[in-house]
Amino acid sequence: MKIFNKDFFKRVLAAHSGIGLAVSVLLYLVCITGTVAVFYPEFERWEQPQVQEYSALPSTVLNDATKAFYQASPKSEKPLYIVMPTNELPRAHISDGETEFWLNQDGSLSEAVESHWTHLLTELHVNLYLPKQLGLVIVGILGVMMTALIISGVLAHHRILKDAFRLRWGGTGQQQQIDLHNRLSVWALPFHFVIAVTGAFFGIVGLLIVSATELHYNGDRDALIADIYGTDPKVTEQAPVIDYVKAFESLAQVAPQATPIYTVVQSPNTTSQYLEIAATLPNRLIYSEIYRFSAAGEYLDHQGFSDGPTFRQVVYSVYRIHFGHFGGYPTKIAYVLLGLALTIVCVSGINIWLNRRGKDTWLTHAWVGFVWGIPLALTVSAISSLVIAHSGAWSFLLVLCTAIAYCCSIKSTVLSNYRLVIALALALIALIVVHVSMFSNVAFTGASLVINSFICFWLIITAGFIRYYQAKVDFASEYATPLCGGKNGNEQGFALK
Amino acid sequence: MSSNAATGINESAGAWLFAAPLALLLAIAISLVILGSIVLWLGWRNPQSSIGQSLVSWLIISLSVPFWLAAFGPEFGVTFFAISLSFVAWLIIGKNLDAKPLKLIPQAKEVNGGNGKRLIISLQVINVVFLCPLVSLGLMMSLEFLSPFALAGTLVFEAIVYPILWAVLAIAVIASKQTKQITAIFFILSLCLLWVLFG
Numbered sequence: 066m067k068i069f070n071k072d073f074f075k076r077v078l079a080a081h082s083g084i085g086l087a088v089s090v091l092l093y094l095v096c097i098t099g100t101v102a103v104f105y106p107e108f109e110r111w112e113q114p115q116v117q118e119y120s121a122l123p124s125t126v127l128n129d130a131t132k133a134f135y136q137a138s139p140k141s142e143k144p145l146y147i148v149m150p151t152n153e154l155p156r157a158h159i160s161d162g163e164t165e166f167w168l169n170q171d172g173s174l175s176e177a178v179e180s181h182w183t184h185l186l187t188e189l190h191v192n193l194y195l196p197k198q199l200g201l202v203i204v205g206i207l208g209v210m211m212t213a214l215i216i217s218g219v220l221a222h223h224r225i226l227k228d229a230f231r232l233r234w235g236g237t238g239q240q241q242q243i244d245l246h247n248r249l250s251v252w253a254l255p256f257h258f259v260i261a262v263t264g265a266f267f268g269i270v271g272l273l274i275v276s277a278t279e280l281h282y283n284g285d286r287d288a289l290i291a292d293i294y295g296t297d298p299k300v301t302e303q304a305p306v307i308d309y310v311k312a313f314e315s316l317a318q319v320a321p322q323a324t325p326i327y328t329v330v331q332s333p334n335t336t337s338q339y340l341e342i343a344a345t346l347p348n349r350l351i352y353s354e355i356y357r358f359s360a361a362g363e364y365l366d367h368q369g370f371s372d373g374p375t376f377r378q379v380v381y382s383v384y385r386i387h388f389g390h391f392g393g394y395p396t397k398i399a400y401v402l403l404g405l406a407l408t409i410v411c412v413s414g415i416n417i418w419l420n421r422r423g424k425d426t427w428l429t430h431a432w433v434g435f436v437w438g439i440p441l442a443l444t445v446s447a448i449s450s451l452v453i454a455h456s457g458a459w460s461f462l463l464v465l466c467t468a469i470a471y472c473c474s475i476k477s478t479v480l481s482n483y484r485l486v487i488a489l490a491l492a493l494i495a496l497i498v499v500h501v502s503m504f505s506n507v508a509f510t511g512a513s514l515v516i517n518s519f520i521c522f523w524l525i526i527t528a529g530f531i532r533y534y535q536a537k538v539d540f541a542s543e544y545a546t547p548l549c550g551g552k553n554g555n556e557q558g559f560a561l562k
Numbered sequence: 563m564s565s566n567a568a569t570g571i572n573e574s575a576g577a578w579l580f581a582a583p584l585a586l587l588l589a590i591a592i593s594l595v596i597l598g599s600i601v602l603w604l605g606w607r608n609p610q611s612s613i614g615q616s617l618v619s620w621l622i623i624s625l626s627v628p629f630w631l632a633a634f635g636p637e638f639g640v641t642f643f644a645i646s647l648s649f650v651a652w653l654i655i656g657k658n659l660d661a662k663p664l665k666l667i668p669q670a671k672e673v674n675g676g677n678g679k680r681l682i683i684s685l686q687v688i689n690v691v692f693l694c695p696l697v698s699l700g701l702m703m704s705l706e707f708l709s710p711f712a713l714a715g716t717l718v719f720e721a722i723v724y725p726i727l728w729a730v731l732a733i734a735v736i737a738s739k740q741t742k743q744i745t746a747i748f749f750i751l752s753l754c755l756l757w758v759l760f761g
Binding site: 076077079080081083084087205206208209210212213215216217220226229230231232233234235236237238239248249252253255256261262265266269270272273276277279280281289292293348349350374375376377379380382386391392396399402403406420423536537540544 | 603606634645649651655664667703711715717724730732736739758760
């Protein structure tokens with residue numbers, strides 16, 4: 066009996082469709098926010114472009130920075146982070162996890178870190194802006210479902226070789242959607258699979274930790290963490306002030322190729338405080354190696370992410386490979402394009418199902434509103450965040466709901482697509498205009514230039530869509546009567562899109 | 563010092579590769595990916611082409627891998643290779659798209675969903691969201707004794723395999739005709755796992 070018979074392909078395809086229908090709405094939100102969030106360090110800089118930027122923060126000023134921080138906020142035993150300048154974020158900031166300030170190069174405090182819109186963007190991606198743990202698990206489950214979609218998609222695609230380079234454009238649009246869906250997904254399979262599995266890892270690793278702790282470590286979670294990530298050094302009677310200068314000199318001797326990215330004082334203001342310096346190593350996917358120093362700046366050990374057990378190196382490489390934080394701007398641009406492809410795969414999957422139904426209902430119109438409403442809401446919320454602090458989340462929700470309601474009211478997918486895309490183009494132009502007006506002296510330098518160029522890139526993409534939908538509107542007005550919801554609420558035209 | 567001539571030749575070839583300038587390595591790597599992809603596409607277009615031609619094209623593409631590794635190291639090299647292949651393939655596809663005149667979508671007749679489907683869908687959701695993760699967890703833990711790694715290594719391996727296993731079970735559940743029976747079995751297995759962990 067042949068396993069891969071017609072019934073098998075039919076069942077797997079049905080499973081693929083079922084899973085896709087169930088998760089595509091949220092998956093689309095996660096994919097599009099993830100694509101934009103590739104540039105989240107640049108967006109942080111773009112939101113506060115007046116902050117001083119520099120390529121190096123001397124170790125001699127780190128104690129001054131610490132003193133200034135504890136003058137501005139109460140002393141505590143929460144770990145104290147100083148994030149060093151890097152190429153993509155050439156400014157430093159100091160934080161205890163709750164209060165955060167940018168730093169000037171002389172170690173004095175600059176503005177408080179207030180990148181509200183970037184925070185909205187990353188929160189939407191990481192936990193759908195829900196309570197942290199709940200949202201993380203839901204997004205993790207979306208990662209698992211994406212993995213299921215990839216596996217079932219490959220199994221169901223019995224013409225994967227025959228159609229390897231085929232892209233039929235136009236016609237009713239259905240074959241176009243199918244070919245677009247298949248070509249974009251198959252050729253970027255390694256990327257999509259890695260993104261899905263690593264994304265799932267972040268969200269559901271907590272479930273594994275709970276069960277492994279109970280089964281193997283008698284409920285001692287710290288023992289499990291120590292086993293995987295390495296143990297913390299036990300230090301006592303440490304000096305009251307951290308000798309950053311000595312520590313950085315020790316680092317240069319121990320690991321001359323290491324580039325520091327942040328420092329952490331563990332158990333600060335206690336006799337058991339010690340310093341960790343996280344540093345990247347060339348050509349390594351690991352997030353960093355963590356070197357530990359006594360308060361007097363003497364090297365103690367390192368955590369083994371670069372040369373420890375393979376499993377430790379693997380688990381610490383997941384972040385960079387998921388977020389594309391390696392290889393500089395060429396990789397970021399590649400990740401944006403691959404992320405855009407993944408987003409289109411999500412949308413085209415639902416479009417295929419809607420086209421097969423062949424009937425425009427509220428679902429079709431709401432979907433159009435959601436697809437174009439999300440980028441429109443992100444853009445408008447960016448504008449409102451620049452103008453009114455803390456307004457991003459509300460404006461995002463308001464614009465999204467308005468877009469969906471609008472599409473459901475006019476009941477014409479052709480017109481909805483066309484008008485929302487034009488609205489998006491206008492919003493993108495308004496965003497650049499507002500930013501340039503507010504920060505004219507820095508609007509075309511550094512990260513502002515990068516992000517404003519990134520916005521122009523989206524404007525070009527949007528212009529392409531305007532042209533595409535214009536052709537559909539012209540076609541629909543020539544052949545379909547009427548354009549806006551006929552007697553039966555039906556419309557002859559295109560389900561997408 | 564090499565012990566024989568063959569090793570000496572391999573070592574000097576490898577040394578040349580890693581000593582070459584980055585721009586040259588990148589140019590060769592990308593050129594091989596482009597060339598191999600074009601040969602693959604030409605073979606795909608020709609109905610008379612043989613498997614041999616496909617194999618040759620994939621061989622050319624894979625010849626680029628040493629150059630990617632030499633330029634960027636093993637971790638980044640493999641990543642950039644996979645990314646470049648995607649973009650080259652999409653460029654070829656985009657350049658050769660088959661554009662057709664626009665047509666109207668035919669309207670479908672009404673189709674009733676049926677109430678029986680709601681129960682099946684509900685069971686599938688329960689399976690996929692709650693039972694499959696527990697059954698996958700149980701499956702992994704029951705096979706831990708087979709792992710060649712130490713406990714910590716096994717746990718990290720499980721963390722990476724877990725979403726894949728969960729996904730495969732989810733597909734199997736949704737594709738199956740015996741949803742009710744599977745639900746019952748998974749429910750019992752999940753209870754067993756919860757008892758083992760917390761009982």
